[in-house]
Amino acid sequence: MKHHTPTLAGCALLAALAFGHPAAGQEQGARSLAANCTGCHGPSGNSSGAIPTIAGLERAYIVTAMQEFKAGTRQATVMHQHAKGYSDQEIEILAEYFSKQKRQ
């Protein structure tokens, strides 16, 4: 018996077209990780008030700042504690993500 109704294979193909390209997983990982920061730094890293806006900062600047927070060589109130919770690779991902967010 042959059915020509939508099949699991057909769905998988569509799924691949929609979400399955290799970058999708990385993109989802990046946005989930970046969601850690937006509670304090605001939507997409755009802050109201004294907490710095991180949207649209230079990638290298974010990496340097985070590494210095992590090492304890940069003045901080809270960021030296947060920075220690993320790996070097995660800091790269966060820097890439926020450098690409539009500054509002």
Next chain:
Amino acid sequence: MRLSRRRFLKQLAAGAAAGVCTPAFAAGSRVVVVGGGFGGATAAKYIRMWAPDIQVTLVERNREFISCPLSNRVLAGQVELVDLTRGYGTLSSKYSIDVVYDEAVLIDPDKRELTLDGGDVLPYDRLIVSPGVDLLFDEIPGLREPAARERVLHAWRAGQQTMALRRQLESMPDGGVYALTIPKAPFRCPPGPYERACQVAWYFKTQKPKSKVLILDANEKVQSKEALFTKVWKEWYEGIIEYRPNSTLVDVDAKTLTAKLEFEEVKADVLNVVPPQRAAKIAADAGLITANNKWVGVDFLSYESVAKKNIHVLGDAILAAPAMPKSGHMANQHGKVAAAAVIALLRGESPNSSPVINNTCYSFVSDKDVIHVASVHRYDPEKKTMVVAQGASGVSSAPNQLEGTYAESWGKNIWADMLA
């Protein structure tokens, strides 16, 4: 029932329009979120932001969100409730979330339906419940009558109670005693009671200097930022704040404003009782409570209940992982992990196997000075829970005004992260 049918048909149509392959795709899937606080509103918004093909309905009993964090400042006259209030309008207009102002009353986990007080029945593919805590007045006999609860306030949900407590403090004559009782941990917002004591003490110090703040804590010690709070009380509020640990409230006499502790009775001019708490009734009724008859056990990869499939629980109602406070900030973080996991599950994928979340809680210890506690939590696959990342936690070195400006900014930003 009429409305519910219309809503159901509307969602059915949306699902059909999205086309074939619904089981493997998220398209047309229905997510219903109960509770528009830090957890629920965040989850609802992030699902729509990350997966516009999923229909999201948010059920919330209040027309506006009023932030509990920062509301202790209302007691010191530093801010007004309106400063802490935001609407749900943007969730509808920008994210097309169906915001329903009603009370969720019953979850049917087998039929996957949520019944609302107004009679609506909302079918769901996945339900997100962020119901907060119930205040257990039944454990304090003298507070069982609603009239008693108008004299002895909790102000542990921001709103009318906060304003009423402010008025009681304003009416209290100089030389009076404000007594604050704290239940055994865990309770919502571990630093909250101690911050409140500071706010009231600051008000007394500047306006009614002969008055006292008496903290009656059922716990053996201060539950958050202990060294910093203790130092502030000694250095800034000596002679105003008195802290009594191991002071468990067993009853109150609301007429005489007397706190009845295990071994003594304390009469106050303003008596403020933070009652014992548990996950809200709707979670209990759905059979979601799995720990100590109080809290909801969840899988920290998805926040799915360990007791009921397709139901995810966020925020204060969950059995927290070690060192994970019941805070608005944590609930906001739960909301995003759950949003990503719900999207993945609806697409037939696995949730992220290594979620990371963090917490920052600011407490005002005067009009402008603030102390924080912060931590980063990572999933430990062996322990199957969240653990504090090595070295990634700590508190302020001392109270400071810079963090006062950060705390105000934090409020604006996290409310925007949830609602704007």
